[in-house]
Structures are given as structure tokens and as C-alpha cells.
Amino acid sequence: MKPHITQLLTQAAASLSADVTVESIILDRPKSAEHGDFSSNLAMQLAKPLRQNPRAIAEALIAALPKSEYIAKVEIAGAGFINFFLNAASQQTIVGEILNAGDAFGRNDSGKHEKVQVEFVSANPTGPLHVGHGRGAAVGDCLARLLDANGWDVTREFYYNDAGAQIENLVISVQARAQGMATDDAQFPENGYRGDYIMDIAEAFLAKQTVTADDMIVTASGNVSDVESVRTFSVAYLRHEQDLDLKAFQIKFDVFSLESALYSTGKDESTEQSLIASGHTYEEGDAMWLKTTDFGDDKDRVMRKSDGGYTYFVPDVAYHLDKWNRGFKRVINEQGADHHSTITRVRAGLQALNVGIPQAWPDYVLHQMVTVMRGGEEVKLSKRAGSYVTLRDLIDEVSCDATRYFLAARRSDSQLIFDIDLARAQTNDNPVYYIQYAHARICSVLAQWAGDVATLKVADLAPLSAPNETKLMQRLSDYTEVVSNAATDLAPYTIANYLKECAADLHSYYNDTKFLVDDLPTKLARLALIAATQQVLKNGLHLLGVSAPHKM
RNA sequence: GCCCUCGUAGCUCAGUGGAUAGAGCAUCCCCCUCCUAAGGGGAGGGUCACACGUUCGAUUCGUGUCGAGGGCGCCA
Numbered sequence: 001m002k003p004h005i006t007q008l009l010t011q012a013a014a015s016l017s018a019d020v021t022v023e024s025i026i027l028d029r030p031k032s033a034e035h036g037d038f039s040s041n042l043a044m045q046l047a048k049p050l051r052q053n054p055r056a057i058a059e060a061l062i063a064a065l066p067k068s069e070y071i072a073k074v075e076i077a078g079a080g081f082i083n084f085f086l087n088a089a090s091q092q093t094i095v096g097e098i099l100n101a102g103d104a105f106g107r108n109d110s111g112k113h114e115k116v117q118v119e120f121v122s123a124n125p126t127g128p129l130h131v132g133h134g135r136g137a138a139v140g141d142c143l144a145r146l147l148d149a150n151g152w153d154v155t156r157e158f159y160y161n162d163a164g165a166q167i168e169n170l171v172i173s174v175q176a177r178a179q180g181m182a183t184d185d186a187q188f189p190e191n192g193y194r195g196d197y198i199m200d201i202a203e204a205f206l207a208k209q210t211v212t213a214d215d216m217i218v219t220a221s222g223n224v225s226d227v228e229s230v231r232t233f234s235v236a237y238l239r240h241e242q243d244l245d246l247k248a249f250q251i252k253f254d255v256f257s258l259e260s261a262l263y264s265t266g267k268d269e270s271t272e273q274s275l276i277a278s279g280h281t282y283e284e285g286d287a288m289w290l291k292t293t294d295f296g297d298d299k300d301r302v303m304r305k306s307d308g309g310y311t312y313f314v315p316d317v318a319y320h321l322d323k324w325n326r327g328f329k330r331v332i333n334e335q336g337a338d339h340h341s342t343i344t345r346v347r348a349g350l351q352a353l354n355v356g357i358p359q360a361w362p363d364y365v366l367h368q369m370v371t372v373m374r375g376g377e378e379v380k381l382s383k384r385a386g387s388y389v390t391l392r393d394l395i396d397e398v399s400c401d402a403t404r405y406f407l408a409a410r411r412s413d414s415q416l417i418f419d420i421d422l423a424r425a426q427t428n429d430n431p432v433y434y435i436q437y438a439h440a441r442i443c444s445v446l447a448q449w450a451g452d453v454a455t456l457k458v459a460d461l462a463p464l465s466a467p468n469e470t471k472l473m474q475r476l477s478d479y480t481e482v483v484s485n486a487a488t489d490l491a492p493y494t495i496a497n498y499l500k501e502c503a504a505d506l507h508s509y510y511n512d513t514k515f516l517v518d519d520l521p522t523k524l525a526r527l528a529l530i531a532a533t534q535q536v537l538k539n540g541l542h543l544l545g546v547s548a549p550h551k552m
Numbered sequence: 553g554c555c556c557u558c559g560u561a562g563c564u565c566a567g568u569g570g571a572u573a574g575a576g577c578a579u580c581c582c583c584c585u586c587c588u589a590a591g592g593g594g595a596g597g598g599u600c601a602c603a604c605g606u607u608c609g610a611u612u613c614g615u616g617u618c619g620a621g622g623g624c625g626c627c628a
Contacts, residue, residue, distance in 0.1 A: 078571040305626040312628050341623050413557050426590055437590050445587050511592035
């Protein structure tokens with residue numbers, strides 16, 4: 001409908017010899033019903049170039065507007081808004097569209113089945129996932145679902161930093177615990193991990209247990225001084241642990257990439273050699289530096305430390321080069337904002353390689369910190385992890401659905417307060433249940449009707465004329481654009497907002513109107529409308545990875 | 553000191569270069585002989601942090617100030 005009205009306005013503007021392109025025409029959904037279905041500020045935009053009063057221009061535009069079978073009336077309002085009112089039949093078409101498309105309603109092919117990779121979570125295998133990882137998991141998975149709904153071929157990827165200093169800290173922590181050392185012992189490694197889970201690993205190691213993670217199976221040697229065995233066992237143990245966290249959060253990855261694999265395949269060295277060959281490196285203080293300042297960084301960065309090892313920087317560049325070589329012309333990295341500084345560096349490294357990677361590749365979506373509250377106080381510790389709140393704590397306490405919703409429902413660049421009491425509440429305080437309840441209520445009505453929902457596709461919708469019915473149909477009509485914009489803006493939270501509003505329209509309608517009435521045409525029309533609403537709620541909840549229950 | 557994000561109702565958050573800035577909670581008043589009250593209707597509550605610019609029009613864009621958080625490692 002939007003393109004249609006845009007076309008009408010373009011033609012009208014052309015007849016006024018105004019220089020107007022289709023792209024420059026803005027159509028809005030007015031906030032108030034008295035302002036119609038769509039509104040344009042075109043007359044006000046043209047006021048300056050045409051040197052005329054906006055209202056006069058609006059009148060001329062309306063006079064020049066081609067006739068349309070979809071539009072009931074056009075009005076001028078306010079400073080010069082042109083408001084379009086659709087006729088009832090064109091407002092109603094959305095119901096049939098939704099019922100016919102079913103689960104596919106809202107999906108489109110704008111991604112043209114091109115490959116896109118979404119990398120998210122990417123936690124170090126040094127402990128259970130925490131609430132921050134949870135936010136990344138919820139946002140990243142929703143992004144992936146959104147891109148899929150917009151016709152992209154999506155790969156979900158998790159990158160493990162299973163090498164480097166943090167892993168060494170893990171190893172000496174497990175060793176210390178296996179040797180019976182307490183975490184408050186003066187001898188305990190200064191940068192060691194102190195959560196209870198380290199003790200679990202130590203005990204499992206001593207018991208020579210076997211753990212599996214992804215495609216690896218590792219059996220502990222039980223020999224504490226066997227550093228290699230402690231390392232591989234501890235990493236596998238924690239990867240397994242994180243796998244369980246992800247499973248509980250209902251998130252599946254297509255690919256797990258290991259930093260250690262970059263070393264075993266020599267991609268770190270070849271990347272370093274390419275960077276040296278690019279001429280953007282130099283040696284200083286026994287270290288090898290990359291002149292990232294050549295590419296917009298505010299200072300140069302060390303690639304190879306004076307002790308001979310790489311900083312995280314070289315494997316990061318090698319890893320992203322590998323992504324590029326795997327054919328991902330589009331990559332989105334979802335990370336915590338504390339990793340912000342890596343963006344410029346990784347992009348600079350990729351530019352230095354000079355292999356045709358675009359300057360702004362890859363895309364980044366960063367999320368801000370999460371503060372967990374309970375009983376009005378900040379929760380900082382979990383027994384198991386020691387220094388942070390784990391994702392599993394939240395899932396166990398407030399459910400997977402509520403946790404996913406709360407972590408995805410906010411703009412990711414705003415700090416988030418996760419209120420455990422609110423997420424647990426089984427009232428309309430809680431937007432998750434509010435939305436799910438709308439879905440369940442519709443299911444219940446349809447079940448009591450006991451008819452075949454498929455027959456509603458051809459229901460005569462003419463009886464749908466009440467204001468709350470019109471409002472609901474408008475809301476349903478907005479869904480496809482919401483899905484498309486959410487993907488363009490990489491903003492999953494907008495789906496959550498939309499669903500809340502859609503559910504509110506439904507609840508309001510439900511309380512005001514009886515559906516299972518005696519008059520058959522009225523009954524079928526209303527059932528068709530709520531069945532369409534049910535479908536949209538279901539499709540939207542699916543994008544968030546939240547279930548759409550039939551009963552509550 | 554420099555860089556990034558944020559600042560909207562008592563609280564948690566939406567929103568927008570345009571019409572009277574919205575929702576939920578909290579406070580107050582109503583609504584189940586009726587398809588699920590995990591719901592609905594209504595009232596009150598705002599200097600859109602502050603200042604100055606751009607604009608016919610700024611809460612929205614720009615600059616600055618203040619406030620919150622993060623980053624500025626040969627940690628990741």
C-alpha cells in the first residue's frame with residue numbers, strides 16, 4: 001500500500017512541476033486514528049522550493065492526485081499534512097494475506113540468499129557463561145533469525161580463544177586446586193580463577209574422567225604436573241559446560257572456530273608474513289608492531305610480543321581473513337562494548353593485508369553491560385562462578401523464554417537492568433507473559449469454536465469495521481516492515497516492542513468484543529482477524545526465540 | 553586527557569526533523585451471571601539532562617557543558 005500511495009504522490013507532484021523523487025517521499029503511520037492510515041509531509045517539504053504556503057501546495061497536490069480504488073478520502077490537516085484514509089476493503093486484505101502465508105508471513109527475499117555470518121557469544125573457555133554472554137547470545141541469535149527471515153543464508157559462529165594467557169591462568173588455577181590449595185591461599189595464582197567450578201574440574205581431572213565437547217573427546221591423565229593434559233581437559237570440560245549453557249538457552253551454532261586451529265594450520269604465521277610484506281610493520285623494543293595508525297587507529301599496536309608470542313591481535317586478523325576467504329562478504333560480530341577497541345584494530349589489520357576487503361568490513365553490533373537486580377539490590381556473585389552472575393542462574397530462576405526476551409528487548413547500546421523479580425512475575429508486569437498470553441487466549445477461543453482455521457482464509461471480512469478492529473488490522477499490516485527494518489538496523493529489540501503493542505491491541509479487542517457470537521458472518525470475520533493476529537504473534541515470537549504457548 | 557555508548561514520567565523503557573511526546577510498573581478509581589482477570593477501561597504524573605546553533609518547525613541534527621557506563625595492555 002505504501003508504494004501505491006507514494007506513486008500517487010509522485011504523479012501529483014510531477015503535475016505541479018515539482019522536482020520530487022520516489023525516494024524523497026515519506027509516508028508515516030499517524031499516531032492518532034483521526035489522522036488516517038498514512039500521512040505525508042510532502043507539502044511542507046515543497047514549501048521552500050515552490051515558495052508557497054504548505055496548505056496551498058497540499059490542496060494542489062490533492063487535486064492532482066490520481067484516483068485510487070483503495071483510498072476512501074484524503075484530507076489536509078495541521079500545518080499541511082496530507083492524510084490518507086483507506087477504504088475498509090483495502091484495510092481488510094491483510095487478514096487474508098496473513099492466513100494464506102502462515103509461518104512465512106513477514107519473511108522476504110531481500111537478502112537474495114547471500115551468505116552472512118553472525119559471530120556471537122565467543123566466550124573464552126575459562127568459565128561458565130555469564131549474563132553478559134547471555135545478552136550477546138540473545139541478541140546474536142535474534143539477529144541471525146532476523147537475517148534468515150529477510151532471505152539471508154545465515155551461519156552462526158562461535159570463536160573460542162582456547163590459547164593464550166587466559167588459558168594459562170586456567171591451567172595453573174586447576175593445578176592449584178588439584179593440589180589442594182584454597183583460593184585464599186597466599187600461593188594461589190594471583191590472576192587465577194576462583195569460582196567453585198575450578199574445583200569441579202580439578203576433581204574430575206584427578207578422577208581421570210572423560211568429557212566431550214563439540215567433536216572432541218578428552219580423558220584426563222590424572223597427573224597434575226602434566227600441563228598439556230590439564231590444559232586440554234580443562235578447556236574441553238568448560239567447552240562442554242558452555243555447550244550445556246547454550247543448550248539450556250536453546251541456541252545452536254553452525255560452526256565453532258578455535259584459536260588453536262589457527263596455530264596448528266599456520267594461519268597465524270602466514271598472516272604475520274603478509275602483514276610484514278605489506279610494509280606496514282616495524283620492529284621496536286624487541287617487538288613487532290603494525291602501523292594501525294595508517295588506517296585510522298590512534299596508536300600503533302604490537303603484533304608479536306618481545307617474548308616471541310603473538311598478542312591476540314594477529315590471531316584476530318588471521319581469523320577474520322579466514323572468514324573472508326570462506327566467502328562471507330558480510331559478517332556481523334556481536335560483542336560486548338568492552339571489546340570496542342578491537343574494531344579499529346581488526347579492520348586496520350585487514351586493510352593492511354590489502355586483499356580487497358572493504359574498509360568497514362566486518363559489521364559490529366555491540367552490547368552494553370547488564371546489571372542484575374533482585375529485591376531492589378544488585379546481584380553480583382554466584383556461588384558457582386564466584387565473581388559473576390551466570391546465564392544458567394538466570395535461566396533456572398526465571399525461565400529460558402523470559403531470559404531471552406529481557407536480554408533481547410532493549411537497544412543493545414543501552415545499559416540493561418535485568419530485574420529478576422520482574423522477569424519472574426506472572427502478571428502483566430511481565431511483557432513476556434503478556435505477549436504469550438495474547439497468543440494463548442486466541443488459541444483458546446479457536447479451540448472452543450472447534451472449526452477448521454483454514455476455512456477462515458476465505459471469510460468475508462466486511463463485518464470488521466469497529467475502531468479496535470481497524471487498529472488491530474493496521475498493526476498487523478505493519479509487521480512486514482517491522483521485520484525488514486529490524487534486519488536493516490540490526491535491531492532485534494524492535495520486534496519485542498512491536499509484539500508488545502500487537503498484544504496490547506489484541507487484549508483490548510478481546511475485552512471489548514465477544515468473538516463466538518450467534519451471527520455467523522460476524523463470528524467468522526472476527527475469528528479470521530484473531531487467527532491472523534495469532535499467526536503474527538507466533539511468527540514474531542519465533543524471531544525472538546521465545547515460545548508461543550497454546551495454554552497458560 | 554582522548555575515544556565510544558547512553559541521559560525522555562517516581563521506576564523500567566519506547567519513540568520521532570512535524571500534529572496533544574507514549575507504554576508497563578508504582579499511586580488512585582472502575583470492570584468477571586460473559587470465549588483464560590497472566591486481561592481491560594479511566595485519572596494523576598514531563599523544562600525529552602543543560603546551553604547555544606542549523607531549520608518554516610528540534611525532544612530528534614550539530615557544537616559545547618554536566619552526569620552514568622565502557623575503552624585507551626607486549627590481556628582477550
